[in-house]
Amino acid sequence: MKVSVNWVKQFTDIELPIDKLVEKIGAQLGAVEEVIDIGKRYQGIIVARVITSDRHPNSDKLTVCKIDDGGVVKKVSRDTQGYAQVVCGAPNVEIGMLTAWIPPGVTVPSTFDKEPLVIEAKEIRGVVSHGMLASPKELGFGGDHSGLLAIDEDIIPGTSFTKAYKLDDHIIDIENKMFTHRPDLFGMLGIAREISGIQNTAFHSPSWYLNPKLIDAQSTTAQLNLQVKNDLPRLVPRFCALSIANVSVGPSPVWLQSYLMRVGIRPVNNVVDLTNFVMYETGQPLHAYDYDKLAGGSLVIRYPKEGEGLTVLGGKNLSLHKGTIIIADAVKAVGLGGVMGGAGTEVDDDTKNIVLECANFDMNAVRNAAMEYGLFTDAATRFTKNQSPLQNPAVITKAAEDILRLAGGNLASPLIDDKSKLPQLQRINTSSDFVNLRLGLKLSSAQMAALLNNVEVETKPSGSKFSSNVPFWRTDLAIPEDIVEEIGRLYGYDHLPQELPPRDLTPAKLDPSISFKSRVRRTLSSAGANEVLTYSFVHESLLKKVGQDPKNAYHIRNALSPDLQYYRLSIIPSLLEKVQPNIRAGFGEFALFEIGKEHFKGATDRDGLPKELDRIAVVVASKDAKPGAPYFAARKICDYLLDELGIGGVFYEPIDRQKTSKTATYYDSDRTALITVNGQKIGRVGEFKQSVSSALKLPRYCAGFALHSNKLVNLSSPPSYQSINRFPSLDQDLCLRSTTKLTYAALLEFLKKQLDKASAKHGYGFDIFPLDIFQRPKDKSYKQTTWRIRLWHPGRTLTTAEVNELIDQLSKEAKNRLKAARV
Template identity: 30%
Template sequence: MYVSYKWLQDYVDLSGVTAEELAEKITKSGIEVEGVETLNEGIKGVVIGHVLEREQHPNADKLSKCLVDIGEEAPVQIICGAPNVAKGQKVAVAKTGAVLPGNFKIKRAKLRGEESNGMICSLQELGMEGKIVPKEYAEGIFVFPNSVTPGEDAIEALNRDDKVLELGLTPNRADCLNMLGVAYEVGAILGREVKFPEINLTESSEKASNYIKVSVEANEDNPLYAAKVIRNVKIGPSPLWMQTRLMAAGIRPHNNVVDITNYILLEYGQPLHAFDYEKLGSKEILVRRAKEGETIVTLDDAKRTLTPDHLVITNGTEPVAIAGVMGGANSEVDADTTIVLLEAAYFAGSPIRKASKDHGLRSEASTRFEKGVDPNRVREAGERAAALMAEYAGGEVLDGTVEVDTLQVEPAVVSITMDKLNTFLGMKLTVEEVTDIFARLKFEAAVDDETVTVTVPTRRGDITIEEDLIEEIARLYGYDNIPKTLPAGEQLAGKLTPYQAKRRFVRRFLEGAGLYQAVTYSLTSAEKVTQYALEKTEPIQLAMPMSEERSQLRLSIIPHLLEVLKYNGARQADSLAVYETGSVFLAKGGELPAEEEHLAAAMTGLWVSNPWQGEKKPVDFYVLKGILEGLTEKLELSNRIEYIQAQMDGMHPGRTADILLDGKRIGFIGQVHPSMQKQLDLKDTYVFELKLNELLEAGTEPLHYEPIPRFPSITRDIALVADKDIPAGTLRSIILEAGGQLLKEASVFDLYEGANMEEGKKSIAFSLKYMDPERTLTDEEVTKVHEKVLAALKEKAGAVLRA
């Protein structure tokens, strides 16, 4: 909702409160003001000019040479390219030295040999959007009414010396979708009275009922329909002040009758519609549900096919409007209209919302009917519009209103005790303070002992329960004024569970290692749902998916992380490391799927890049494995984690390993298969995914400290010849098992598979460290254990020392 600061002053005294201060107060009271726009920002030196003479430019077919009175001693010559400039017009003139939006400065110039001392401006050149400029001036300059005086400030005449507040209204605050509703709100905030528009309506002796009959078949959809007849109207432009107020609210002016209906919509929040009475083709208005296949051509010249879900206004036989959404072209008010039938009605939100959605017609009227209008303002809005048509269109308002009224609306009555109010707010408000706030809101409040009973005006349909009253008190009292207290008691809430603390540590560790956290959809496509799944169950299909790409609950996080890498790679961010902790969804035969939290990561591109040192290190298997090993070490699980060579769909057959915790598979790590990398246009990419809940819920032994060894260790290196298909991890396990208590470490430091090696064999070198914390080992003791290790290697793996 766009709220003109100057227009708002018609209803509430805003003296001493700037637009920015008012925006701050409104925001603090619970309605967010998304911005304050200064309409004349960056504009100066623009006045009203009177075109005294206009002749064709001698050297240009599309330029005019104009002599313009700008209120100074002598008129000035201005060259103008607008096709609609003419003698006698009152126009906006940017004088020499003026500044227009975009810091465009006007200077004295020569155009095709003729001097130009200024610029005759269009509304677009004064900062207005083309969509709100009246159609007759969309391709040229704007022409003022003759009542203005040359030399006056054109910006002030156009009401551009104004500020517009943009309210970000939540669906429950439909009462502020109009100027009077905002005035009630501002009046309550500032503690000032609200002034209401005066309705000076004089009716003729002739009865409106002689011209029209109203019937309603769909009473639930349309419990109130009121029609007034205005005769002898003269269609023309609406007054300038009305046009400028509509434009400030984002609505394009059309003509006096249509502009008045839009003006009342903004002022009262009550949509109205004006029919050309003589085009109706009957003296009857019938409101009913549309028939299947029935059609109507709406004001936008589109042919619409209707269904029984849609409410229509008819002339007794054929539709002349889609109720509450848009009128029909067959009854449109145009330049020849002389009799207007004015509709003021209360429509239920459901059929309006249905028609608006089905036909893609989201109008200012449908928005208000969908959210709910004040039923007690319907007739008043119609009376106000009729009075304005009499004043500004020269119309004669016929006596009476023809209506159908089955509307039964009672204001909500809500009671609350002071004890409950103060308990909820943690305050000690008095009855006087509370009733004062309700009085500012224009709510009728009655007090019985400590109970306050409030009769809520029908304009505030959002107030229905005690909690609504508490919210009104809190926001008008001022959220900033609610006292601050600390929780009391022996145990305070807010502590993380051990699982939550560990999960937070995991995230911090991975971020410290250089990975970025990603948050991706939990939904995926049927094509990707089973890719990289640790546990393949029947995929879970959504009943009403928003698209085929988001139709299944995911079984793995990795496909989403690969999408993240692809998206960033297409934007030249080809070195990236991301991780995510999130749920996968497993069908367990029950009504709802089981959620299992996983941890996944994906890396691609360069891990280290120091161009000035000539150092570049691309991501590889061991970079990602090292990060994971560091994490499990910090979680005190490194001695319980194993990596076993594995093969898996979508993964590189020789660079993939299962991750085991206490011998149970909890995840995998490896390189994405080259064909998948090519499909995603990725460089070598490495990923892992594991069951985070099993990792974090694994019990750990109490912390055990070991003294620093006082005795030296002995290191022996061995180079073994073994079959190529025997994993290094298997050989290391055999070494550690055979080495017993004296063998403390065994690590790979070399691998050779080149020339002079037997086919199908490899040479792999280990460094073994022997040590006893209680004494110095002798060579004989080490040799004895070392020979036992070599024997075990030969017996269990066929590995022998390289000659």
């Protein structure tokens, strides 16, 4: 935001020198990026009057002028009447006109920041020219180089050009990011109010801003029928418009051009320049249309039609997308709402009737349009800061009055004020104790009220309490903490006491979820697995490779890269994608795990936002074939993890083929099991489909499992410790021959229950480990399953006889109940 100090001085006094002012702005308002001394560019330039203008004796396109500068420029040759001679090539030079003279030894302003061009007295086709008469372009007042700058005010020749137009000015460039929450600071009026406040002086906004006299159409025969239709009241809560007839469009006065130039705005014509001037003064963008180019004399706020396009100012052609706010007439789009007007309705030299617009647009819609079409205009910058719709009538009234004064014409329609639900002015109640506690100050409520009243936040103290009426332009003030911040800033953060606040040494409570994840990491790492961290976003092709439907995943419109277009539905595919790269890197056998999040379209929280599903995923892989099925390698790690978490009652049950999963589509249902704890599903473990293995180039020995983290947190128990048994344990192997219809899980569950009974009766401790599952090639109906059973007693050494007796009892029960014979 470029701030002109002289422009600000029109609203408030500034007593500080420029260096102190910049320091104070940096400390209490916003970071200053640059300070530009405008006056240096125009040093030595003089206002002069053309006295004579004669054709150059050696050129048809040049004239030899005698100019009157009041004799203020020294060391210049003059005639007997004291006039200086200048050769000029401008076609608009005429006797009596006032213009800017750049004498010898003075730098051309437009070259000041590039390669400075210093004017010298020199001979042009045989005639000496003492300096030059300047065009607007040479003065940095735009791009017009067709003629001299014609000064339209009665200024005494010899007056410094800098003094005449208050160009002894400094431009303070404040970083825009500092004002993201302060739309009022994108105008000189708001900046002046804040500078007054940080100088500890009261500011008073002009009456035209606080108490505008709303204008009515004058009685005239030149009435223009103007209609406004707002189809998007939620996105455009207020839209003001009026028409002015019989305007005279032409160059702006030099004073107006000078103010626009110094803040980086190129002058166009008096109507357009005034809309920009008022925007820069108030922070509220405006736009002017050529009424005669509007079909039907109407403005319609709507979404674009299919295939509709728009050529904006500057000639850029846009293909309008669904959801964009556009301004249209009865036939076509004429403007991109909140961003830029259309080229087809711009105000030019032939314009006679205009429509003035002052609207308020949804900040997010404007930001999206600016990003989508690559149009980052001054209007878009301001609308994306959430401008207050309550200032629109005052601003359009001021702009209309200025246009009537400078461009003539008459009001030709009433002020149309289309508005929906507007924000209500708020009152914030707080106390000096509340503020002082947070700032470490000892200010009274009266002192706080004075600071706030200086910036027109009307505040009345009552004892230690005070209430503040939020002015309509302060859209950032909503809660008592905002008042605390405002008082701290106005008082000066550098005045806050430099004392450390008291510290509470009470240790913070551990977050159960963080502690749980750390426990899982330690356990899996001790099992030999390696943790990886992958993106929560995946490419559409990965979803399809593992059989997942991308329609079930959230699609990211503004993705980090083309490879990260979708939220992942599960973590396992992300791990599987890393298997082949690790094998190529030379790792023959490994296990990978990740603790992360999954998202599924339709799974939302109470606020309707996508729910983050916490998961633990593990994949084991071996480049070379190994004995046994990879399923058991994955299950072994899963068993170890659950055991270390203190989760008992784990059961593995076959997958029901009729119940298909929309996320776990990569498992081979014949080689996969559901993991349950006391009937509650906590995950899946299994091998992967052949199609998935082929698509991701997985080795034949590869399996994995995924667990629900949030369920495990509730099921887990703290680690328990027991002393090491002083007596030796005894191992016995047990092999049972059973039908293939009897699952391994059912056999294991049966043996554990029998061992639990023996443990309760005799005090035994036990462990059971699977050793082998064997099926004879010629016997497809039966299988042989072998376990190693480890037994011990905490108080004595077990004898072989009693262990044999227990094993015999187990075999007998297995045969009677399961028809499983001991081999």
